[in-house]
Amino acid sequence: MRHIKYIIIFYIFAALHITGEIVTKEDHESRDLKEYQELSGGENRTKYQINARIFPGKRELEGVEIIRWTNRTGIDVNSLRLNLFYNAFGNPKSTFFNETSIFKASKEKLKEYNFGNIEVKKIEIINRNENITGVLTYLSPDDKNADDRTNVDFSLKKPVQPGQTIWIKAEFKLKIPDIFYKTGQSGKYIFMAHWYPRVCVLRSNGEWAGHQLHRMPAFFSEFSDYHVRITIPDNFIVGATGEKISGERLNDKLMVFEFTQDNVQDFAWAAYPNFIEVRDKIRLKGNDFDTDIILLLSHRNRSAKERYLNIVKFALKYFEENLASYPYRTLTVIDPPLQGFNSAGHAYPTILTAAYLKILPASLKYSELAVIHGISRQFWYGVAGSDGFKEPWLDEGIAVFYEMEIMDKYFEKRNLLLNSLYLRIFDWEIKRRAYINLSPLERSKYLSWNIINNKFFVGNMYSKVSLLLRSLKNIIGEEKFMGFLRYYFDKIKFSHHNTVIFKSEFNNFFNGDYAWAFDQFVGTDRDLDTAVYSVRSDRIGKSGKYKNEVVFVRKSGYWPVELSVILKGGKEIKLFWEKNEKWKTVVFIDESPVDFAIVDPGVKILLDINLVNNSKVLKKENSVLRRLAVKFGFYFQNVLASLIL
Amino acid sequence: MNILKIIGRGFNLRSIKLAAYAWFYNMLISLIIYFGFYMVFVISAGKSMIAEKIGMYGLFTALLDIFNNFPGSFTLLVSICFYFGILYIITSVFISAGIFSVMMEEEKATFFTLLSASIDNFFRFLKVFLINVINFALALIPMAFLVFAFWMTLERSLNETLFGIFIVIFFIIAMILLVFSVAIYDYSRIIRLKDGRNFFFSFREGVRFVFKNKKNILLLFLFYFISTGVLYIIFKLFMSVAEDFLGMIFVFILYQVFVLIRYFLKIIIINGEFELIRVPYSEIQ
Numbered sequence: 041m042r043h044i045k046y047i048i049i050f051y052i053f054a055a056l057h058i059t060g061e062i063v064t065k066e067d068h069e070s071r072d073l074k075e076y077q078e079l080s081g082g083e084n085r086t087k088y089q090i091n092a093r094i095f096p097g098k099r100e101l102e103g104v105e106i107i108r109w110t111n112r113t114g115i116d117v118n119s120l121r122l123n124l125f126y127n128a129f130g131n132p133k134s135t136f137f138n139e140t141s142i143f144k145a146s147k148e149k150l151k152e153y154n155f156g157n158i159e160v161k162k163i164e165i166i167n168r169n170e171n172i173t174g175v176l177t178y179l180s181p182d183d184k185n186a187d188d189r190t191n192v193d194f195s196l197k198k199p200v201q202p203g204q205t206i207w208i209k210a211e212f213k214l215k216i217p218d219i220f221y222k223t224g225q226s227g228k229y230i231f232m233a234h235w236y237p238r239v240c241v242l243r244s245n246g247e248w249a250g251h252q253l254h255r256m257p258a259f260f261s262e263f264s265d266y267h268v269r270i271t272i273p274d275n276f277i278v279g280a281t282g283e284k285i286s287g288e289r290l291n292d293k294l295m296v297f298e299f300t301q302d303n304v305q306d307f308a309w310a311a312y313p314n315f316i317e318v319r320d321k322i323r324l325k326g327n328d329f330d331t332d333i334i335l336l337l338s339h340r341n342r343s344a345k346e347r348y349l350n351i352v353k354f355a356l357k358y359f360e361e362n363l364a365s366y367p368y369r370t371l372t373v374i375d376p377p378l379q380g381f382n383s384a385g386h387a388y389p390t391i392l393t394a395a396y397l398k399i400l401p402a403s404l405k406y407s408e409l410a411v412i413h414g415i416s417r418q419f420w421y422g423v424a425g426s427d428g429f430k431e432p433w434l435d436e437g438i439a440v441f442y443e444m445e446i447m448d449k450y451f452e453k454r455n456l457l458l459n460s461l462y463l464r465i466f467d468w469e470i471k472r473r474a475y476i477n478l479s480p481l482e483r484s485k486y487l488s489w490n491i492i493n494n495k496f497f498v499g500n501m502y503s504k505v506s507l508l509l510r511s512l513k514n515i516i517g518e519e520k521f522m523g524f525l526r527y528y529f530d531k532i533k534f535s536h537h538n539t540v541i542f543k544s545e546f547n548n549f550f551n552g553d554y555a556w557a558f559d560q561f562v563g564t565d566r567d568l569d570t571a572v573y574s575v576r577s578d579r580i581g582k583s584g585k586y587k588n589e590v591v592f593v594r595k596s597g598y599w600p601v602e603l604s605v606i607l608k609g610g611k612e613i614k615l616f617w618e619k620n621e622k623w624k625t626v627v628f629i630d631e632s633p634v635d636f637a638i639v640d641p642g643v644k645i646l647l648d649i650n651l652v653n654n655s656k657v658l659k660k661e662n663s664v665l666r667r668l669a670v671k672f673g674f675y676f677q678n679v680l681a682s683l684i685l
Numbered sequence: 686m687n688i689l690k691i692i693g694r695g696f697n698l699r700s701i702k703l704a705a706y707a708w709f710y711n712m713l714i715s716l717i718i719y720f721g722f723y724m725v726f727v728i729s730a731g732k733s734m735i736a737e738k739i740g741m742y743g744l745f746t747a748l749l750d751i752f753n754n755f756p757g758s759f760t761l762l763v764s765i766c767f768y769f770g771i772l773y774i775i776t777s778v779f780i781s782a783g784i785f786s787v788m789m790e791e792e793k794a795t796f797f798t799l800l801s802a803s804i805d806n807f808f809r810f811l812k813v814f815l816i817n818v819i820n821f822a823l824a825l826i827p828m829a830f831l832v833f834a835f836w837m838t839l840e841r842s843l844n845e846t847l848f849g850i851f852i853v854i855f856f857i858i859a860m861i862l863l864v865f866s867v868a869i870y871d872y873s874r875i876i877r878l879k880d881g882r883n884f885f886f887s888f889r890e891g892v893r894f895v896f897k898n899k900k901n902i903l904l905l906f907l908f909y910f911i912s913t914g915v916l917y918i919i920f921k922l923f924m925s926v927a928e929d930f931l932g933m934i935f936v937f938i939l940y941q942v943f944v945l946i947r948y949f950l951k952i953i954i955i956n957g958e959f960e961l962i963r964v965p966y967s968e969i970q
Contacts, residue, residue: 340849378848399852465745473749636734643738651750655734669726673719676766680711680773681944 084110084205085303086264090236093271094216094311099154099225101214101235106166108207109239115246116199120172120208121179122160123261125190125234128253129217129224130157133187135180139255140221156217156224160237163194163210170197182252182429182487190253191240210237219382221255228276229380233308233388241427241536251429256497257386258428259421259435263534265302272297272311279317279336279372280309281390301368303534304389305425310374314339320349322356324365331356332370338377344396344407348373351408351450355415358446362522363419363529371418373411385410387417409447409467416442424529425536430487432497433562434537437505438525441513444468444506468510468646471503476649478504480565500563507646508561511599514644516550524549539563556620560597561647568597570639571653573623577633585629590637592617592624596649604641607632634658688904691960695953702794703784704948710780711944714773721765729755778814781874782806784952788959789878812884813877817870820888824866831855864906868895871958879962898961905957912950916943 092103111117128136132150164171175195180188200206214235217224223233240250241262249260270278274295278284282301290296301307318335333352337345352373356366372391376384384395392414396407416439426434447467478499513521528545543558560566573591580587590605603615603624609632617624636657640648648654730736730751739747752759783803792798835851873891877884895902920943 399848469745469749472746476749476753638734638738641738650754651739651746652730652733652735652754655738656732657734669719669723672722672762673715676718676722676769677711677715677940677944679766680715680770681947 084112086110086239086262088236088238088264088266088268088307090266090268090307091271092236092268094230094232096225096228096230096273096276096311099156099216101216101232102212103214103236104209104211105236106207106209107237107239108205110205111200111202111242113242113244113246114202116201117196117242117246118199119196119248120194120200120206121240121242121248121250122192122194122210123190123234123238123240123250123253124158124160124192125238125253126156126158126214126217126223127189128234129220130155130215131187131189133185134190135183135185135188135252136190136221136255138183138185153220154218156215157189158235158237159213159215160192161211161213163208163237165196165206166209167205167207168198172196179250180252181250182254185252188252191250193248193250208239212237219380222383222386224383226379226382227377228314229310229312229377229383230276231308231310231374231376231380231383231393233306233383233386236307238306249427254429256432256494257436258432259305260425260427260429260536261305263303263305263425265300266304266307267300268298268307268309270297270299270309270311271295275313276311277313277315277317277336278309278311279315279334279374279391281307281372281388282368283332283370301370301390304368304422306388308388308391310336310376310383310391310393312336312338312377312380314377316342318345318349320353322353324356324360326365327367329369331366331368334370334372335375336372337375338396340377341375341396341398343398344375347407348375348394348396348411351411352415354450355412355446358449359415359419359442362445363442363526364423364533366415366418367423367533368418371415373414385413387414387421389422390418392418405447405451408450409443412446412450413439413443416440416446419529423533425534426538427536431539431563432501433505434539434542436501437562438509440471440502440506441509444471444510468507471506472646474499474503475507475647476567478565478567500565504561504647508557511645511647512554512557514642514646515600520550556598566597567649568599568645568647569595569650569653570597570599570601570645570648571595571650572637572639572656575634575637575656575658577658579633580629585631586633588626588628588630588634590626590634592626592637592639594622595653597647599645599647601640601645602642603637603639605637606635608635688901688908688957691901691957692905692908692953694960695956699794700949700952700956703787703799703952704945706784706794706796706799707780707948707952708941708945710776711773711948712941714769714776718765718769721769722762725758725761725765726751729758774814775811778810779803779807782810785810785874785878785955788955789875806878809877809884810874813873813887814870816884816888817866817873820866820869820873820892824862828855828859828862831858860910861903864903865895868902868906868958871955872962875958875962894962901961902958905954905961909950909954913947916946916950 087108088105089107090103090105092101094101109120128134131137132155160173160176162171163173172194177193177195178186178189179191179193180186181191216230216232219226219229219231223231223235225231234253238261240248241260243249251258251260266282268280268282270280271290271294272278274289274293276295278287278297280297280299281304282299284297285300286296286298288296299307299309315336316339318337320333320335321330322333323330333349333356335345335348335352337348352371356371359366368390370390374383374391374393375396376393378397381395381397384393386393392411394407394414395410400406417435420439420442421428421435424434428435444467474495478496481496481500524546527549528542531545532541539558539562543555546558547553547555561568571593573593574589576589577586579585588605588607592603598620600616600618603617603626605613605615605626607613607630611630611632613626613628615626636655638655640654643651726736730747735750736744736747739750780803783799783801783806786792786802786806787794787799790802792802831854835855838847869888869891871891872894873884873888876890876894877887880887880890920939
């Protein structure tokens with residue numbers, strides 16, 4: 041009876057699931073790719089003109105911005121939605137801090153922390169002469185947290201009609217927090233991200249996609265044009281999104297730097313008196329301009345110059361050949377000093393923060409990894425936009441896939457995250473480790489504000505997705521697979537894409553249905569385990585022949601997979617197990633008994649959570665294990681020799 | 686006395702024989718451990734070809750999957766390491782009892798002389814070792830305190846200069862404490878052999894002697910650290926060839942040579958310590 045109950049529940053859920061799929065697909069298909077592109081780009085892109093003056097001594101910034109914004113939907117807009125992300129650092133009850141376990145755990149931390157915030161002193165629609173400063177409502181659409189002030193709605197006296205443009209002028213003041221995560225000031229090092237009032241994305245149905253700022257890295261914003269003037273004490277060296285078009289002395293103490301960049305989703309900048317500026321350039325295929333590589337190195341890390349330049353150039357060249365040429369004129373790499381290390385390892389349009397620690401052994405390639413990841417995100421967040429709050433895999437997951445590819449190619453045979461005498465670890469191995477240790481998670485928890493912790497986020501969005509893509513690449517073939525990504529990227533660049541578009545384009549390109557892959561492994565807690573269950577060989581009387589039987593099992597998930605049975609003497613029987621069934625028994629008669637059987641002999645499917653059970657020998661043959669034990673013995677012998685005499 | 690002369694006196698066949706004695710025990714225990722590891726791997730993944738298939742990338746994934754899917758295997762490996770580590774420490778006391786005694790008596794360094802000296806002096810040396818556990822623990826306290834103080838400082842303000850200074854200070858203090866605690870242990874054993882009195886006496890005199898001869902002892906150990914460092918670099922260069930099975934055998938042999946030379950260098954240091962104590966110890970008497 042109990043089983044019947046479960047079967048009924050299963051069918052109800054299955055039915056609901058299928059219905060849900062149909063509705064979702066229809067809904068998304070109506071917003072086709074063309075519409076996304078029209079909404080995202082074009083001449084009526086949002087333009088930001090920001091004039092900011094920073095006071096590092098007081099840890100304050102005063103700014104005035106003028107935003108040109110056009111309603112590109114066919115629906116009247118009655119309110120204006122802005123992100124004030126800096127407020128995430130202004131209140132211990134903000135969603136950001138709620139999601140930050142270290143602050144939850146330690147009240148002492150909060151006492152010591154210098155909070156920051158953003159205050160919009162005045163905001164008006166200047167081409168309507170409409171002051172909207174007081175008519176604001178804080179909204180928390182993601183988690184309903186009344187203490188969160190990162191998402192604000194301003195009521196408009198009259199709607200902005202389709203095609204109509206408004207000019208918004210906002211005067212704002214920032215209190216700059218300690219760098220706990222991404223942004224803030226630490227000593228004289230400043231990194232400014234999420235620092236200005238920014239208009240949220242307006243969806244084609246007239247709804248604002250206004251998210252709050254969350255602990256897990258996620259972005260969703262419009263492609264816009266930026267022109268930013270930064271006034272700062274003259275001892276600071278400044279790096280920012282886009283091209284520096286001027287740097288002029290305002291008086292004997294202040295400098296004004298001007299930056300401009302079109303068609304990006306954000307503007308971030310860094311300043312530090314002890315930066316060492318290193319410049320190089322690279323000309324990429326199809327670009328009629330050189331891309332300037334600007335390294336702003338913390339003065340103690342000048343020795344890392346070549347390491348950075350080499351990997352930046354290599355990664356850009358890799359993308360040029362395997363995806364697209366980097367489309368901007370500058371790429372700035374910020375090497376934060378130790379006190380600003382909490383800002384390390386993040387990417388913003390045309391600027392990224394690296395992570396170099398002098399004390400780490402050269403065998404650990406984390407610096408390279410952080411740069412590669414940051415450059416990957418220049419493409420899969422910077423150029424191919426998506427709602428990272430809802431579908432972070434499209435940003436981080438694909439970026440990590442490229443990161444693994446580049447790490448492999450850059451270090452060739454020594455392509456390791458850690459390449460030391462005693463231990464060698466590949467980048468993909470670390471990603472796989474994060475994935476195979478994941479615990480079950482409900483579907484709703486895959487939204488970036490619902491995800492339980494960093495481990496789940498990284499495991500699901502970075503690791504699992506990147507391994508899925510690598511596994512698909514391995515079975516489809518590198519050339520074809522990368523060909524698809526090139527085609528797809530070209531189609532969706534400078535626009536917002538989503539899972540439905542990705543899947544549909546994937547299926548169209550390969551002329552097949554890969555729903556089994558994406559539906560199983562993206563945004564679900566499904567994992568994969570295919571195994572050799574048993575191997576048996578029985579001699580048939582005195583015939584000298586053997587009845588061989590090999591049983592394969594799908595313990596979890598489904599993936600069409602190659603199977604191989606090797607007989608004594610080396611004869612190989614290859615099979616392809618495509619049918620979605622749990623068990624497969626292979627029985628045959630041969631003159632030789634089975635030596636071993638193996639699932640996925642090429643180790644192509646890295647999503648498999650248990651590679652131990654992927655093969656089975658008939659009789660124990662342990663030469664490799666012996667070597668493994670010898671190697672371990674080595675390590676221990678060395679420890680013993682050091683212990684004492 | 687010229688420290689270089691003292692070091693030079695240790696370079697002889699006898700020192701190699703003594704080092705070989707120490708290496709022999711090291712090898713013996715390592716072999717047992719090797720079989721322990723082997724059995725763990727065979728029990729958990731004996732029928733799988735994971736190491737063969739994944740081994741080409743390195744061993745991380747193979748080990749990860751073995752440990753992940755056979756949860757007891759990692760604990761078992763750690764237990765083997767832990768218990769055999771303790772066994773080795775005790776064995777080390779046994780070996781050193783023989784080596785120190787033969788060096789003291791200037792006897793012929795044959796296996797049986799060493800073995801018999803080890804048996805004769807084992808319990809005396811074990812007591813000296815136990816009292817020196819305090820010595821090692823005391824050496825760890827300032828290190829722990831330093832790390833804690835620094836951690837607290839860094840928590841308040843993460844400063845690159847401070848971090849650099851800490852690393853240098855920590856390294857210097859760690860090396861000095863290491864040298865003195867090991868030297869105290871060595872001299873406790875030497876004095877225990879020279880003087881029939883109890884292990885408390887030998888420990889106390891060991892401490893006194895070490896602090897009276899700080900400079901020479903530091904120089905002796907400086908030689909040891911530099912030569913071990915050079916040895917490690919050479920070894921590392923050779924290790925890069927360990928890709929195939931023959932390479933593994935080559936590296937295995939090379940590794941034994943490496944361990945042997947490390948013991949040889951330590952014997953030279955002990956010999957130097959004997960040389961240093963000869964004159965001053967008569968003054969203690």
